[in-house]
Amino acid sequence: MNAPSCPTQTRLYENGTVVAEGFPAGEAAEKLAAHPDAVLWLDLDDPDMADLEAVAEPFRLHPLAIEDAVQDHEAPKLQRYPGHVFLNVYALEITATGDRLRLDKQEISAFVTERALITVRKSPSDTKPFVQRWDADAELTGAGGVSFLLYGLLSVVVDGQFAAAQRLDSAMDAIEDALIEEGAAPRPVRMRGVALRKLVATVRRPVAPMPDLVSQAMRTDGRRIDERVAPYYRDVEDHARHTVDEVEHLRDRIEGVLQADLAEQGNVLNDTTRKLAAWAAVIAVPTALTGYFGQNLPYPGYGQTWGFVLSTAIIAASALGLYLYLRRRGWL
Structure with missing residues (x-):
């Protein structure tokens, strides 16, 4: 062998x-x-x-x-x-x-x-x-x-x-x-x-x-x-x-x-969608009413440089705060 x-x-x-x-x-x-x-x-x-x-x-x-x-x-x-x-x-x-x-x-x-x-x-x-x-x-x-x-x-x-x-x-x-x-x-x-x-x-x-x-x-x-x-x-x-x-x-x-x-996951998504829809309804009604009556009111500091800066800062801070909140909740 x-x-x-x-x-x-x-x-x-x-x-x-x-x-x-x-x-x-x-x-x-x-x-x-x-x-x-x-x-x-x-x-x-x-x-x-x-x-x-x-x-x-x-x-x-x-x-x-x-x-x-x-x-x-x-x-x-x-x-x-x-x-x-x-x-x-x-x-x-x-x-x-x-x-x-x-x-x-x-x-x-x-x-x-x-x-x-x-x-x-x-x-x-x-x-x-x-x-x-x-x-x-x-x-x-x-x-x-x-x-x-x-x-x-x-x-x-x-x-x-x-x-x-x-x-x-x-x-x-x-x-x-x-x-x-x-x-x-x-x-x-x-x-x-x-x-x-x-x-x-x-x-x-x-x-x-x-x-x-x-x-x-x-x-x-x-x-x-x-x-x-x-x-x-x-x-x-x-x-x-x-x-x-x-x-x-x-x-x-x-x-x-x-x-x-x-x-x-589906239950959590449905709960989140329901909350977002509720907040959207809360915001949509005043928006629709002010839009219908054309209520574009002058904001504090209207026509002034400091007013423009203030309004821009408020918009940016609101957007950033909302982003951070949604990110912490895991939605973004």
Whole structure:
């Protein structure tokens, strides 16, 4: 087996124990031949087509699956090929910088053969959670083999997605409190709400297919997996459905809050319009009467320089005072 040039990680499990790890990827086929009851985990960090082709020959990976593993931004999916299964999932993490939330997505592809789980990470990510999950119940590798390794991968991914949904739910609480206060919310608060709505929509895309994907993964080789491992898959599937429900609830919740704020903006605008109309009526009646009778009365200082200066100053001061008042009320 030719060795890929990209960074790799390797582990060999036999009868519930790790019998070898950290060996070169080029020795993977030899290790499997030397240990007939062992299963392999091979991780490739951002490989190119040549790296995957080096792995494809000994494990008989399908060319279409290889192509999907190289391309970025593939949708979450599980596809079956002769001799192996290919799946693509996303590990999610929500980080915060002040009041702003950022979504980090790590795309992970995997080839599931009879005796090997080959993972392809297309962006930097930590594999320690996978290893820790496998080590926590390593004895099950003797019963489940590669199916148990796949369970560990899916379990970590789904748990991360659920944690991201919970982080969004906590952020939603703060924004909701600010948006539903009496009066329209300030523009920065509304923009945070809109940004959160976009973030929820972005999270929903990789999360929504996961329950069906986990359900399909329970039959990685066309047969049901060992009954000792099946409960673990059902637990992951349940967590995946819970995560989808949480994200759907968040989407409905932020839509409802933004609509409520929009309605409150309309109420405030109607109240303001009513006040302006009332003042306009108060001013319009005397104006109409004086205009009808042509009452252009000389003002104090009429025909004098100081009178002109005084009247101009009063007009300017009135306009400035009105501007400042309307600006402070947020109408300008």
